[in-house]
């Protein structure tokens with residue numbers, strides 16, 4: 001696991017064991033995640049979505065507490081996956097990082113509480129599976145405009161797609177500044193306090 005440019009997110013590169021039958025990976029290792037993050041990752045829900053090329057989902061986040069950490073893997077096709085720092089007071093507030101997740105590398109990304117998440121499907125039938133530490137709480141899940149110039153995510157172009165396809169909700173999503181002004185974002189201190197409560201001790 002290697003840390004992303006946004007603190008609190010990690011890219012996970014599994015060993016892919018290939019043989020004449022196909023391949024095998026450990027898609028999720030609780031022990032490895034706990035060792036890298038210093039805290040438990042208790043799965044409460046597993047989501048899966050299938051997207052056409054050019055479908056953009058996000059940027060989404062769940063209010064704190066408990067927010068929702070996600071362990072995201074692409075099991076068919078590929079996606080450009082993005083995390084955004086939404087912790088008010090964080091030195092990297094508003095910064096983003098992106099990584100390609102695809103079915104051959106079986107790379108995953110771990111997105112901690114307090115971060116925003118989204119992805120762009122790069123090809124047909126892009127299938128994303130993600131383990132979540134909290135159940136879906138519709139009233140507490142929110143979106144931010146994925147094209148907000150204040151974040152300036154460099155979404156890649158998708159062959160044959162003139163414009164990304166978004167849900168109505170995502171197309172109408174407010175800016176980072178509007179979401180912040182509405183008081184929906186967690187502070188860095190709140191996130192830190194929550195993470196410490198998971199281990200019952202201050203995090204180093």
Ligand SMILES: Cc1cn([C@H]2C[C@H](O)[C@@H](COP(=O)(O)OP(=O)(O)O[C@H]3O[C@@H](C)C(=O)[C@@H](O)[C@H]3O)O2)c(=O)[nH]c1=O
Pocket residue numbers: 047049057058060061070117118119135136141167
């Ligand atoms: C997220 C979610 C949605 N739904 C329902 C609500 C709706 O009818 C339908 C589609 O929901 P959405 O449009 O919100 O789906 P989608 O845009 O794919 O939302 C997801 O985007 C990615 C980027 C994330 O990080 C996820 O946490 C989640 O927010 O599925 C659930 O029943 N449970 C869930 O956990």
